[in-house]
Amino acid sequence: MSGVSTATARASALWAPDRRAVTVALVLLITLIAFEALSLGTVLPTLVTELRGEAWYSWPFTVFLAASVVGTVLSGRSCDRWGPVPPLAGGPALFLAGLVVAGTAGTMQVLLLGRLLQGLGGGVMIVALYVMIAVIYPEEDRSAAFGALAAAWVLPALLGPTAAGLLTQHLSWRAAFLGLAPLVMAGMVLLVPALRRIGLRPAADPSPSRPGLPVAALGAALGISAITWAAQHPSTTSLLLAVASLVLLAPALRRLLPAGTLTARPGLPVTILARGLLAGTFVAVEAYVPLTLTSVHGFSPALAGAPLTFGALGWSLAANWRGRHAMDPPALIRRGFLVLSVALAGTVLIAPDWGWAWAALPLWGLAGAGMGLAMPAVSVRTLALSPPAERGFNSAALQVCDMLSGTFLVGVGGVLIAALASTTHPTAAVVPLDLLMAGVAVLGAVLIGRR
Template sequence: MVDTSEKASGEGLFSKRYAAATATFAVVMFLEGFAALAVLPTLPLAARELDGIALYPLVAGSFVAASLIGGVIGGSWADRSGPYRPLAAGIGMAVVTLLISGTSTTVWQLAAGRFLEGLTAGMVTVAVNTAIAHTFPDRLRPRALALMSTCWIVPSLIGPPLAGLVAAWGSWRTVFLGLAAINVVPAVIVVVMLVRRARAAAPPEGTEPEKGKGPRPPLLIAVAVSLGAALGQFGVSAWDVPHLLSTAAGVTLLVVFAPRLLPPGTGRAAPGLPVTALLRGLASGTYFTLEAFVPLLLDTERKVAPVQTGIAFTAAAIAWAAGSWLQGRWLTHWPRHRTVTVGAVIMAAGLLVAIAGTFPVTPPITSAASLAVAAVGMGMLTPSVTLLALNHSPADRHGYANSALQTTQNLGQITVMGLAAALFNAAHASPADPLVAFGAAFGLLLVPAVLAAVLAVRARAAGPGAPGPATG
């Protein structure tokens, strides 16, 4: 519901001035949400059928590794020629990636399909956030970001449970191929709309668009970091010499090249954009590792049907949207860094629920509920971090700021998931109950969640609507 001031000014999200942009971005996020959420409950089943359970961290992590490249491409492209072209390219490629995954004959092809899906998702996420920064004034951005999260509610309500039913009655392949068939026509329509907006926003012929200030990370560095991430995810899947060498190579690439993708000072949590980017990495690493391991726990140890796992993802998506709505409506007068702190604390509470779910005496719903609790925290935290990043960057560097967030998000997922997977595999190889391995992995996730809660104060904004230091 639009407040009185917005009615008076005629500048709400759905006013004549912003309606077309709002609708376009909402459809983009709807399509992206449907494709992203529906396939998640089927990934453990697909990996098991393709004899690739040991490589499940690679399947889950390849999406993240590719998002690094997609985020860099999307941010640089958006700063150079506007956000609509990378948006159109990402939506168009999404259908192709579903076809590749759905026709997988080996776990390696499945990982390749998820890699390409991560590439498109990285482009789309950065481009949407940059487009929101370019389109809406400061006071409407929190609600625009909340609306983007809300656009995931309908996909979350029907996507995962329906995918679980399809996988139970037919095959996990049907989920991927069916999504590709359903998305073809909407994707074509959205791409046409975005191309038209890109042409309308293009500078007059003979003029040169303003160049963003400062260096942008070369694509080859992003590829090196992505390769390091993939090698690391593969390496932690076993403890023999080839896997250890793969891990060493991956860590080396990450240590050498990853800092060149980040705002200077990110590693030491310097105030401004650096610590804001670090917060995104810590939070995302925590939540998405939890999101990867909970369905594996439900499938392998609790023997939960795929449709029930899908319902858990539905509850988590709704909870995420609720947290996002809360920060966009009730908490708009709070300093943004405090919202980040509260969100991180709620995520830590969700991890405690996940740990409780590894005890044999607790029902399987306990593990499923942990996703929903943690998702409330992520819904509050994610848009708040995005707004802080925009506050700490000048307008012509919003693409770079969003790219930095996407990069640290993916690096956080890679690092945290890699550590959790290594601990999980070590514990899983021991004579102890397999549930102990899951408990150890969930316990490890408490560290980045608590660290995010502590560091949030360093991301304090310079003032209401005032741009902070443009670091990077």
């Protein structure tokens, strides 16, 4: 009974009178970011046709990603100097402006400007919301807060692509952008009382001097964008571009990540590295699950996307369960890695012609559960290990590591597809990719054990 009562108390702590509006605003803003992210693929074919931008098809994703990197880093620095209020005042406003610009765009270039503003605003908001959780919620309630953020992705995962498709079909693709604008404004209004209460909070201890951070952020944005483009256009030239981009990224990451992150130094560095390994392995395999189901097993696009919905549900359920039970974060991260590794290895069962296609549903639900166990625990542990003056920098490092790892490992999949298989029958590439990612997940479990 005590465990049940503790779980209930933690859940209700999010909805205490002095936190209710903050919790609603956090969940609403993340939900809107998720809707926008998950809906773009649905509206993009119609969008580029109307704006005559077929040659720019991948750029709305690339521009958003590059701008997100810059927004993430600058938000982290601002949070460490003045607290989360300035980024949370500016980030939603940028995101809102981006929605309006994209929704009213008459050319592809204007639409890309809107996507740039959305990426900046989204990157700024994510980091500032993490820091705000550290300011508003005591440490014992942060797991529940991050569980609520995970739950915010469920409705967009279930309804986002379908809703965007219906809006595009019966109204206009523009409604997928403009329809979110009033809800963003509502989230901004809900945040106002909390922002007034927090105010500007210069850190008691000054944050470490990090010269060249904006330049490093720009270098990382360019490097990640080039790798993303190379992954979307696999060829020998693209491979050379990706290698050159990694050279560009190396000095940038030295400034954007805590020392020792890439060598898995125990403590904070390996925790941030764990975020990258989790996100990278999950996204790298997820990117090719629908392709396998459509090209190998003949699934329709709608059915091929069903495992991704199961993954979102598994993620949310596990994150909410984790938020209601007090457990050691490193142990949870390790368990999440192991659960994820089993699911990733299991996906080889759907790759061949004779494979069990419908096993994709429970397997990807299991993969989502592994992520739901580990990802909130990574965020909670990062905040616990971060001095107040470095919460912004370390939260930004989580996002940068996440984006870089996902981009790089999806690119690995693209290289394997180009070298070993084809998009019409990718089995020869998908099997080694799945096993490789499962091995990386096991490595993550080993590394996180080195506290």
